[in-house]
Amino acid sequence: MKLSIEIFPPKNGDTREIATSFLRAGASHISVTYGAGGSDQLLSKQESLSLAILGVPVTAHITVAGQTRQEVDEILSVWHRAGIRRFVALRGDGDGPGQPFTPHPDGYPSSIELIERIAQMGALQISVAAYPNGHPDSRSPDADLDFLKRKEDAGATEAITQFFFSADTYLRFRDRCAAAGIGLDIIPGIMPVFDFGKVASFARKCGEPIPSWVADRFDGLEEKPEMHYQVAAATAASLCERLASESVSRVHLYSCNRVDLTLAIARLITHPEPISKAA
Numbered sequence: 001m002k003l004s005i006e007i008f009p010p011k012n013g014d015t016r017e018i019a020t021s022f023l024r025a026g027a028s029h030i031s032v033t034y035g036a037g038g039s040d041q042l043l044s045k046q047e048s049l050s051l052a053i054l055g056v057p058v059t060a061h062i063t064v065a066g067q068t069r070q071e072v073d074e075i076l077s078v079w080h081r082a083g084i085r086r087f088v089a090l091r092g093d094g095d096g097p098g099q100p101f102t103p104h105p106d107g108y109p110s111s112i113e114l115i116e117r118i119a120q121m122g123a124l125q126i127s128v129a130a131y132p133n134g135h136p137d138s139r140s141p142d143a144d145l146d147f148l149k150r151k152e153d154a155g156a157t158e159a160i161t162q163f164f165f166s167a168d169t170y171l172r173f174r175d176r177c178a179a180a181g182i183g184l185d186i187i188p189g190i191m192p193v194f195d196f197g198k199v200a201s202f203a204r205k206c207g208e209p210i211p212s213w214v215a216d217r218f219d220g221l222e223e224k225p226e227m228h229y230q231v232a233a234a235t236a237a238s239l240c241e242r243l244a245s246e247s248v249s250r251v252h253l254y255s256c257n258r259v260d261l262t263l264a265i266a267r268l269i270t271h272p273e274p275i276s277k278a279a
């Protein structure tokens, strides 16, 4: 199975070292998230650029939230000059927790216009976000799919899903995309449960349901980091294994910069037990 691995630019860490270890573990690309604003955003701009200059295959995330078109266009051209041709094109979120997204008065109104702009630049890959359980801003699951279709028509080349816990969630969504005439590859986004409390809180913010079997699996492991880690690695790897059995050939790992956990999962999914033909 192929892998792309997502990192966020660490405030006090060596991005190059993290990226290199993920590439050695089989990642085809390192995708670098775009900060929600201020110094985080500046760091993202610099880190994507530095990695590209060092020859790391980078996919640069970019959002339109809170920025003018000129600001977005400027960073896109800097990255383009540095050879970056793969992007994750996003709208981004509102200003604060629970705040609705409002476009900047001089900014791109939505992800659609950003995708069109990146397509004009001759990008090799324009990934967009997809939501198997629907995005909290969508009017209905069908409206969410219509919007994904609009992203494809605007020039998106693939979609990476929001994280989910159950393979059936992804498989049903893939079927619904196909039935809606969406031809994009739908790449499953896998979030290892590196810390159940943190992941559960993040899931609540994104409107992602946590199945009770996942909560049960991690119940009581707060004070047992080693066992928590082993259960997290096994949970993510078995989800990927099930997806592979359903013809999924690539996953996108949200590493959350948990290097060892991500490397363990990468090992498990890039070296599956061969299936015996005689069986």
Ligand SMILES: Cc1cc2nc3c(=O)[nH]c(=O)nc-3n(C[C@H](O)[C@H](O)[C@H](O)COP(=O)(O)OP(=O)(O)OC[C@H]3O[C@@H](n4cnc5c(N)ncnc54)[C@H](O)[C@@H]3O)c2cc1C
Pocket (backbone or CB within 6 Å): 032, 033, 034, 035, 036, 061, 062, 063, 088, 089, 090, 091, 092, 093, 110, 111, 112, 128, 129, 130, 131, 135, 137, 138, 139, 143, 144, 147, 148, 160, 161, 162, 163, 189
């Ligand atoms: C793979 C992935 C990577 C991410 N990386 C980052 C990152 O690097 N930095 C960051 O800040 N955030 C990131 N996010 C989070 C993302 O910014 C949020 O989920 C955000 O709320 C939505 O961004 P989007 O591009 O999916 O929005 P969109 O898909 O453009 O909009 C969200 C939803 O709102 C509805 N909608 C929006 N506009 C319209 C319209 N005009 N008409 C009808 N319906 C509409 C649709 O249902 C749509 O699915 C990432 C998410 C994913 C899944």
